[in-house]
Amino acid sequence: MDMVGGGAPKPVAVVVDDDFLIRMDVASTLEDAGFDTLEASDADKAITLLADTCESVALLFTDVQMPGSRDGFALAREVARRWPDIGIVVASGTRRPGPDEMPEGATFIAKPFGAETVHEHLCKVLPKERRPAPLKDRA
Template sequence: MHAQPEALAPYALVVDDDGLIRMDVVDILTEAGFRTFEAETGDKAITLLEREQKCIVLLFSDVQMPGSRNGFALARETAGRWPHISIVIASGNLKPGPDDMPKGAHFIGKPFSAETVHAHVKEVLPDGQKPDPLKN
């Protein structure tokens, strides 16, 4: 029995300064068929994106993080530099204002369930970028 080649699974970048939440989101996205990269800050996320943007199809980020970029700034910069990357932003404290998020990005309030994350990711990703478990 042969497993599918891993190259077929798309990558998601999970950005959250809270290690437990980051681990939870990684589990949720792995269950949905993604391979993942992780970063604790928006600054580390940009460094990772500069290196790995060709294989990343999804950015899932918290809003409030240490460093020079919060999640909204990270989302806007990602959309501007790498428009092929779909974006989901999550926060338990802040709601986005009119110009906080790039066009097409989704917002999820915390706490969230795996079902909520999967539903938003299915909506935000084009069909060709969805991992098999999220295809209808």
């Protein structure tokens, strides 16, 4: 993990998308915002990753449609239940959340999206004390 300023570790974001290029692009956007990133190609791999690293993870950024036993909405609900301190952003280019699909406090982004939109949503789901330095002064 990279360190910032006085040696404090950067917050960690878990990026979940089955499309490698999209996953890489989102990870790059989050790294530019001050996160260290971990990547998973489906919800099952993400849960395993979170179980091993949950104490350092501040953010889950997940796609909706993926192979495996659960979609991004189900992943978001499980993460909110098991690790309530993790901020959650759900993204999709094809599906919008229906009633009760999104956990309380999570936010949804329609694909395609740019870095500025991602940063705005990060500020919605992360309290100032959990944001990386580049996002601390944003509203």
